[in-house]
Amino acid sequence: MKEILNKIKENFNKLKENESIKKFFKFPLIIVPSFICVILIVLSFLFYQLTEKKYYDEIVEIKSGDRILPILTKLYPEKKDYFRGYLKIKSGGKKIKAGYYQLKGNYSVIGLVNLLEEGRDKMFSVTIQEGLTVNEVIDKLEKDKRIDREKFITELKNVDFPYPTPNGNFEGYFYPDTYFIPENSNEKTIIKAFLNEFLEKFPPEKYPNKEDFYNKLILASIIEREAVKKEEKPIISSVFHNRLKIDMALASDATVNYLYNYTKRKMYYKDLEVDSPYNTYKYKGLPPGPIGNPDKLSIDAAFNPANTPYYFFVASGGGAHHFTETYEEHLQFQRENLMNGDKK
Template sequence: MKKKLYSVIIFLTFSLIILGGYIFFQIKGKTNYNLELNIEKNQPLMRSLAKLPKSDSLIFKVYLKLRNNGRGVKAGTYHIEGEYSLEEIIDILESGKGRIVKITIPEGFSIKQIVAYLEENKQIDRDEFYRELKEASKEFPYPTPEGNFEGYLYPETYFLPENFDERTLINTMLKEFLKKFPSEKYPDKDEFYQKLIMASILEREALVKSEKPIMASVFYNRIKKGMTLSSDATVNYVYDYSKKRIYYKDLKVDSPYNTYKYKGLPPAPISNPAVDSLEAAYNPAQTDYLFFVATGDGSHYFSKTYKEHLEFQRKNKN
């Protein structure tokens, strides 16, 4: 009888040790995370935590109950990346330190538009942003004439720490640009800058992405023939894109960005373009087109002669 009791005690002891070790590992053991977690105030906590591995396990639920039922978890959006234990994850959610801010930079925005957009949303200080941008030019590998970073603030959705500053945002956007366009891939930096200028025009002119290579061919063909680019987008850049439509009176503005008046590319980019625009600038379609005009649905009609160009406009005037 004593032997049986002794055996049961040993079995229970080992079982408890194994169970304790398992529970310890589940709470203290590290798991690799790379996810965005959104904790909403008016939503059941377990629903918000559903993205977490093993969130539906009994141990997870019991541990959360022991942590005051998760009442200390702070609402917000978290970007969790790296190796963490369950205990550390709950610590992060209770401290609120992992909370992030989502910032989307639209394609084709100029720096002035980006700054105005971020300032309007109370996410940056305008003067501090420009001060930090000036400092960034010291180490950036591509041309920034007179500290001009137009074209390099890559349009993307960024996830930043809740308490991010202007330097963090700028560095994040520039790093994203260099990730998309590694400096070692483009040894001729002056050529790259010219392509970037072209890409910035394509970004503003073409609403349909598939038209970008065709539009690039039009601009290159015009340059080869000694014609002006005659891009409304470059003129509108002078007016900070405040014009919904460019009229003949607007074309009288004396600026190197007025490509109706001055031949060749403008001196710098007019927007911050996406990858496909730069790809089109480097790889234009092979066409004989010299003109294009908007059709009204976002696409364009391309033509080889001015006569054909005018004829299309006349037929579609109304």
């Protein structure tokens, strides 16, 4: 047995002296570390590409059923292949939640995908159309289960605001726009979003005479409801300015319809009998407050009316109006065009 072991040892020593065998044993010692080094370099490169951050300040909408890769590629075009690879690891993007997201800050490929899967920074949208009333906005928010009506009204009454809000009336100050608000925001946060937008558009320091501004806001809200075509807003404004100058009733259907929550598609004489300071057929001057939320074009028109001699206007079709200087001309136009529009 001892002899066999010695023979094996002797043969093994001979093999070690063989140059070919030496190279064979050295080969892995060179290749394996090199291979590992290459792997580490590739992994480091991939990690850098997946974690490199880019600054965003935008709202992203993801609809149910949307293909995720095109949306992510649009955000970060140079990372398309890395998004594709990472999405394969992350269930193909199937876990990404639909909705609006506010991206504000630095995000990487991994960060963006994880954020969308977790639903972080998710927003909801609410659109305030031009002329909508505060009550209609509240109705919309309540219907979408975003607010508690009573809490919202209570919070609104407690707001410290630089412009006049007689008896806690914030009509006119919910600026028309589409708002993106963080999910699960409370009533105070939602109110703040609306009012801050108004203050950005109309900084208080720019309008030192707050009462005059409020009067213009009231007039703007009437212009908003009366005008269909934006180019007519300064002209309609001029009609009301001209009437106010001579202490003539504004006689606006819109101010009366406000009392009916804008449920009247056509105003009849019996509707104009309602006794209210908002009835500008019965009461001269401006109503006590805005009749909706006007946009900037209407407010600008209230401040800068066109220079016209007009005191009357009537619908002429297609959303346009016909303007006249005298009541006789006003009636004549109606007769000639077989229109039974109400006097303005």
